[in-house]
Amino acid sequence: xxxxxxxxxxxxxxxxxxxxxxxxxxxxxxxxxxxxxxxxxxxxxxxxxxxxxxxxxxxxxxxxxxxxxxxxxxxxxxxxxxxxxxxxxxxxxxxxxxxxxxxxxxxxxxxxxxxxxxxxxxxxxxxxxxxxxxxxxxxxxxxxxxxxxxxxxxxxxxxxxxxxxxxxxxxxxxxxxxxxxxxxxxxxxxxxxxxxxxxxxxxxxxxxxxxxxxxxxxxxxxxxxxxxxxxxxxxxxxxxxxxxxxxxxxxxxxxxxxxxxxxxxxxxxxxxxxxxxxxxxxxxxxxxxxxxxxxxxxxxxxxxxxxxxxxxxxxxxxxxxxxx
Amino acid sequence: xxxxxxxxxxxxxxxxxxxxxxxxxxxxxxxxxxxxxxxxxxxxxxxxxxxxxxxxxxxxxxxxxxxxxxxxxxxxxxxxxxxxxxxxxxxxxxxxxxxxxxxxxxxxxxxxxxxxxxxxxxxxxxxxxxxxxxxxxxxxxxxxxxxxxxxxxxxxxxxxxxxxxxxxxxxxxxxxxxxxxxxxxxxxxxxxxxxxxxxxxxxxxxxxxxxxxxxxxxxxxxxxxxxxxxxxxxxxxxxxxxxxxxxxxxxxxxxxxxxxxxxxxxxxxxxxxxxxxxxxxxxxxxxxxxxxxxxxxxxxxxxxxxxxxxxxxxxxxxxxxxxx
DNA sequence: ATGAAAGCGCTAACAG
DNA sequence: CTGTTAGCGCTTTCAT
Numbered sequence: 001x002x003x004x005x006x007x008x009x010x011x012x013x014x015x016x017x018x019x020x021x022x023x024x025x026x027x028x029x030x031x032x033x034x035x036x037x038x039x040x041x042x043x044x045x046x047x048x049x050x051x052x053x054x055x056x057x058x059x060x061x062x063x064x065x066x067x068x069x070x071x072x073x074x075x076x077x078x079x080x081x082x083x084x085x086x087x088x089x090x091x092x093x094x095x096x097x098x099x100x101x102x103x104x105x106x107x108x109x110x111x112x113x114x115x116x117x118x119x120x121x122x123x124x125x126x127x128x129x130x131x132x133x134x135x136x137x138x139x140x141x142x143x144x145x146x147x148x149x150x151x152x153x154x155x156x157x158x159x160x161x162x163x164x165x166x167x168x169x170x171x172x173x174x175x176x177x178x179x180x181x182x183x184x185x186x187x188x189x190x191x192x193x194x195x196x197x198x199x200x201x202x203x204x205x206x207x208x209x210x211x212x213x214x215x216x217x218x219x220x221x222x223x224x225x226x227x228x229x230x231x232x233x234x235x236x237x238x239x240x241x242x243x244x245x246x247x248x249x250x251x252x253x254x255x256x257x258x259x260x261x262x263x264x265x266x267x268x269x270x271x272x273x274x275x276x277x278x279x280x281x282x283x284x285x286x287x288x289x290x291x292x293x294x295x296x297x298x299x300x301x302x303x304x305x306x307x308x309x310x311x312x313x314x315x316x317x318x319x320x321x322x323x324x
Numbered sequence: 325x326x327x328x329x330x331x332x333x334x335x336x337x338x339x340x341x342x343x344x345x346x347x348x349x350x351x352x353x354x355x356x357x358x359x360x361x362x363x364x365x366x367x368x369x370x371x372x373x374x375x376x377x378x379x380x381x382x383x384x385x386x387x388x389x390x391x392x393x394x395x396x397x398x399x400x401x402x403x404x405x406x407x408x409x410x411x412x413x414x415x416x417x418x419x420x421x422x423x424x425x426x427x428x429x430x431x432x433x434x435x436x437x438x439x440x441x442x443x444x445x446x447x448x449x450x451x452x453x454x455x456x457x458x459x460x461x462x463x464x465x466x467x468x469x470x471x472x473x474x475x476x477x478x479x480x481x482x483x484x485x486x487x488x489x490x491x492x493x494x495x496x497x498x499x500x501x502x503x504x505x506x507x508x509x510x511x512x513x514x515x516x517x518x519x520x521x522x523x524x525x526x527x528x529x530x531x532x533x534x535x536x537x538x539x540x541x542x543x544x545x546x547x548x549x550x551x552x553x554x555x556x557x558x559x560x561x562x563x564x565x566x567x568x569x570x571x572x573x574x575x576x577x578x579x580x581x582x583x584x585x586x587x588x589x590x591x592x593x594x595x596x597x598x599x600x601x602x603x604x605x606x607x608x609x610x611x612x613x614x615x616x617x618x619x620x621x622x623x624x625x626x627x628x629x630x631x632x633x634x635x636x637x638x639x640x641x642x643x644x645x646x647x648x
Numbered sequence: 649a650t651g652a653a654a655g656c657g658c659t660a661a662c663a664g
Numbered sequence: 665c666t667g668t669t670a671g672c673g674c675t676t677t678c679a680t
Contacts, residue, residue, distance in 0.1 A: 002651045007675055017649055032418065034425040038371070039673035041362040042656050049406075061588065064388050071407060075414075080426065082373075083395060083405040090399075094356065101358040102404065238592050245594075264385065268562050270569075270594045326667050331659055341665060363657035366672050 010035060047103035050074055050291065051084040053095055055118070056111030061235070061263045062280045063110070066132065069284025070108060077292055079105075096125045106291045108132065114177050130291040132283060134177045135304065140294055142303035144287045148181035149188065151276045151309040155230050155258045156189025158311060163320035164228040164256060168201040170215040170240060172232030172260075179207070182232050182260065201226055205236055212239025220247050227255060227320045234259035234266045234275055241269055241316065252318035262312055271315025278309055334359060371427035374398055374615065375408040377419055379442070380435030385559070385587045386604045387434070390456065393608025394432060401616055403429075420449045430615045432456065438501050454615040456607060458501045459628065464618055466627035468611045472505035473512065475600045475633040479554050479582045480513025482635060487644035488552040488580060492525040494539040494564060496556030496584075503531070506556045506584065525550055529560055536563025544571050551579060551644045558583035558590045558599055565593055565640065576642035586636055595639025602633055 001024070008016050009024040027033070041047040052070070056063070074081050082102060084095055095118070099107060106128035112119040114134070122129050123138035131143040152169075159167050169186040172179035183202075190197050203218055205211030212231055219226055220243065231237035237259030241251060249255050251271060259266055259275035266273040290303040325348070332340050333348040351357070365371040376394070380387070398405055406426060408419055419442070423431060430452035436443040438458070446453050447462035455467040476493075483491050493510040496503035507526075514521050527542055529535030536555055543550055544567065555561035561583030565575060573579050575595060583590055583599035590597040614627040 003674075004651060004653095004676080005649090007673095008650090011675075015649065020649080032421055034421040036366070036427070036673050037425050038362040038365040038427055039656090040675075042360070042366055042658085042673080043675045044656060045675065047362070064385075071409075075409065081407040083407070085395075085399065097356055097358045101361050103360070103362055242592075265589045265592050268566075268589050268593050327658075328660090328667060328669095329665090331657095332666090335659075339665060344666080360657050363672090364659075366657080366674085367659045368672060369659065 007035075041103045047105055048079050049082055049102060049104050050079045050288075051082050051095075051099055051102065051104040051107045053084045053107055053109045053122070054111045055113070055116070060111065061265075062261055062278070065280035066110065066284040069281030069286075070288055071284075072281075073285040073288035077288070079288075079292075096121060096127070099125070099127050106130070106295045108287055108291060109134070112136075113173075114175050114180065128291060128294040130287045130294065130303075132287050137302035137304055139302070140298070142290055142294060144283055144290060144303075144305045144307065145177070145181075146278045146283065146309050147306045148178050148309075149185035151260065151311070152182045152185030152230060152232075153189035153192065154309075154311055155260075155276060156186060156193060158313075159228045159230070159256060159258065159317065160189075160193040160195070162228075162256065162317065165195060165320065166201070166224070166226040167195065167197070167228045167230060168203070168219050168226035169197070170212055170219075170229060170231040170236050171202060171204045172207040172236070174204055176207075179232060186230060205232070207233040207236055209235045209239035209242075212236030213243045214239075216240035216243035217247070220244070220249060225255075228258070228317070229255065230258045230260075232260055234261040234263045234273060237273055237275065237316075238265060238269055241273070251316050254321055256317040256320075258311075258317060266312075266314070274314045274317040275312055276309050277312045279307060283307055331359075365427045371429055372403050373406055373426060373428050374403045374612075375406050375423055375426065375428040375431045377408045377431055377433045377446070378435050379437070379440070384435065385589075386585055386602070389604035390434065390608040393605030393610075394612055395608075396605075397609040397612035401612070403612075403616075420445060420451070423449070423451050430454070430619045432611055432615060433458070436460075437497075438499050438504065452615060452618040454611045454618065454627075456611050461626035461628055463626070464622070466614055466618060466629075468607055468614065468627075468629045468631065469501070469505075470602045470607065470633050471630045472502050472633075473509035475584065475635070476506045476509030476554060476556075477513035477516065478509075478633075478635055479584075479600060480510060480517060482637075483552045483554070483580060483582065483641065484513075484517040484519070486552075486580065486641065489519060489644065490525070490548070490550040491519065491521070491552045491554060492527070492543050492550035493521070494536055494543075494553060494555040494560050495526060495528045496531040496560070498528055500531075503556060510554060529556070531557040531560055533559045533563035533566075536560030537567045538563075540564035540567035541571070544568070544573060549579075552582070552641070553579065554582045554584075556584055558585040558587045558597060561597055561599065561640075562589060562593055565597070575640050578645055580641040580644075582641060590636075590638070598638045598641040599636055600633050601636045603631060607631055 006024050009021050108130050110132040112134045123141045129141040133145050171183050203215035205215050244251050259273045262275045262277035266275050330348050333345050432454050434456045436458045447465045453465040457469050495507050527539035529539050568575050583597045586599045586601035590599050
């Protein structure tokens with residue numbers, strides 16, 4: 001029995017007889033044989049390796065959930081995931097080289113800012129790439145994202161239905177795709193409700209608890225306070241809640257607060273946070289699916305999919321206070 | 325200029341003249357050349373790949389923090405990280421085969437249960453392995469872990485100093501290394517304080533919020549309630565807090581609660597949770613360091629390092645109630 | 649339907 | 665000090 005024959009069996013060639021096929025498979029199982037990926041990769045066939053590239057670092061609280069979906073979907077397709085790097089840490093690091101040296105077939109990219117140079121480099125490299133939460137496309141690049149705009153729009157609509165007229169917004173990082181989309185959702189939501197946000201009602205932060213806290217203090221210091229606040233992230237919303245508590249403002253009786261993400265913490269704060277849930281595992285699975293197609297079909301058009309979100313109503317939202 | 329010469333330069337052979345060395349390096353930089361890892365690996369040299377093997381799934385809330393430390397330390401040493409799999413998902417999956425096929429130089433293993441068959445298989449395989457939170461050693465296997473026992477012992481000591489005499493314990497998953505160690509810490513801490521835990525005072529859970537909630541309800545239903553409860557995890561402590569709130573028991577005035585881990589949620593619950601902080605990034609970095617040594621020095625003895633923890637006092641602990 | 653042979657990009661041993 | 669050569673384990677022609 002020659003190596004060539006074994007190879008053919010393992011690669012599902014049709015030119016091998018049923019008898020030998022069986023024999024080979026039996027032997028493979030018995031010997032616990034698995035082909036050396038390095039050799040396979042070297043000879044020019046597929047490397048079955050997908051890289052993941054992050055800019056945020058791992059601190060992002062829902063990155064794990066994303067990873068869960070990614071991992072599952074990759075395993076189904078036989079890919080292995082290699083953790084390329086956090087770009088932020090080493091600016092001189094050349095990830096395109098890295099991908100080539102590892103024969104990476106495709107890249108999942110997460111945490112890039114809008115217009116970041118590195119993102120463009122990745123698109124230009126021609127390595128099949130799928131961005132998560134960044135609307136970049138290219139010859140061989142596409143993206144998936146939650147429907148950030150519609151989500152915030154829906155949150156505003158919900159608050160409007162509860163009778164709120166002064167709805168403020170604590171924006172996330174300007175220049176980030178999701179930050180901009182969510183802000184746009186706020187503006188359109190307000191417009192659709194026939195409300196005009198005052199300039200003071202939009203406070204810019206960076207998604208963190210600290211800026212959420214400061215933003216809320218700023219809003220509470222206003223002569224006329226808003227009755228509801230939508231935040232660009234749960235972290236910010238938690239900071240906002242903290243500021244409200246310190247100021248003795250009752251949530252939700254005097255003030256309604258809405259977050260975004262539905263991280264674990266949202267459920268344990270008091271009162272539990274009303275927030276927009278992103279289905280991160282689904283986003284991850286979808287990203288893999290699209291990337292796989294991008295790899296398999298070189299001529300296919302750049303995919304871009306927007307995933308719907310759910311408003312999870314908990315305890316931080318209620319009817320607008322009388323005479324508010 | 326021959327390929328061999330380039331190879332020698334890139335591998336720091338001393339048998340190459342300064343002049344050509346410079347020339348090669350210049351060219352390498354200019355061409356953005358990086359050697360093909362598959363070929364390197366194939367020819368029997370190092371693969372510079374470390375695998376990570378999980379049983380818990382990624383849901384573990386501090387896994388990201390661990391990963392942060394791991395990644396940083398791996399990058400410093402030039403390794404790449406490959407996600408092998410979550411064992412739990414596919415029981416028939418043969419990770420030893422997988423490691424071999426990918427030429428993995430070493431494995432970081434996290435989330436194994438005490439006495440789990442798979443863990444033994446990994447040790448037996450001879451692949452350099454470093455367990456995190458599991459005290460398994462072998463020819464080429466070692467471990468790192470927080471000082472779980474001393475940590476809980478310290479928590480009990482702290483509560484005792486606050487005047488508590490009835491200190492209950494919500495245990496984590498029996499059969500898990502950390503669960504057992506923490507329980508041992510409770511027992512020894514009680515003994516050291518001259519206290520004898522009643523059988524009812526130890527409630528067994530599995531680290532989750534749900535079992536923490538149920539455990540606390542059980543403790544509150546006791547004829548004589550404990551004045552303090554130590555929990556085997558923050559998640560359980562958060563569940564316990566929830567049960568206490570629902571029962572109208574004031575924390576910390578009537579009841580003190582201590583958690584374990586110091587996850588993000590610990591800071592945002594109300595009152596903020598007193599808990600034992602594990603330095604997960606440090607644990608990750610240490611694991612990599614030890615694994616690297618295990619790989620580099622085949623004859624070296626099995627490493628095992630216990631990392632100290634810190635008790636973070638926040639708002640859920642206070643003096644024992646009068647006449648309690 | 650099977651096997652022999654070439655070669656993927658590199659490193660190691662050896663010759664010059 | 666440099667280049668030539670063999671071969672890592674596999675896949676892919678191309679004969680048989």
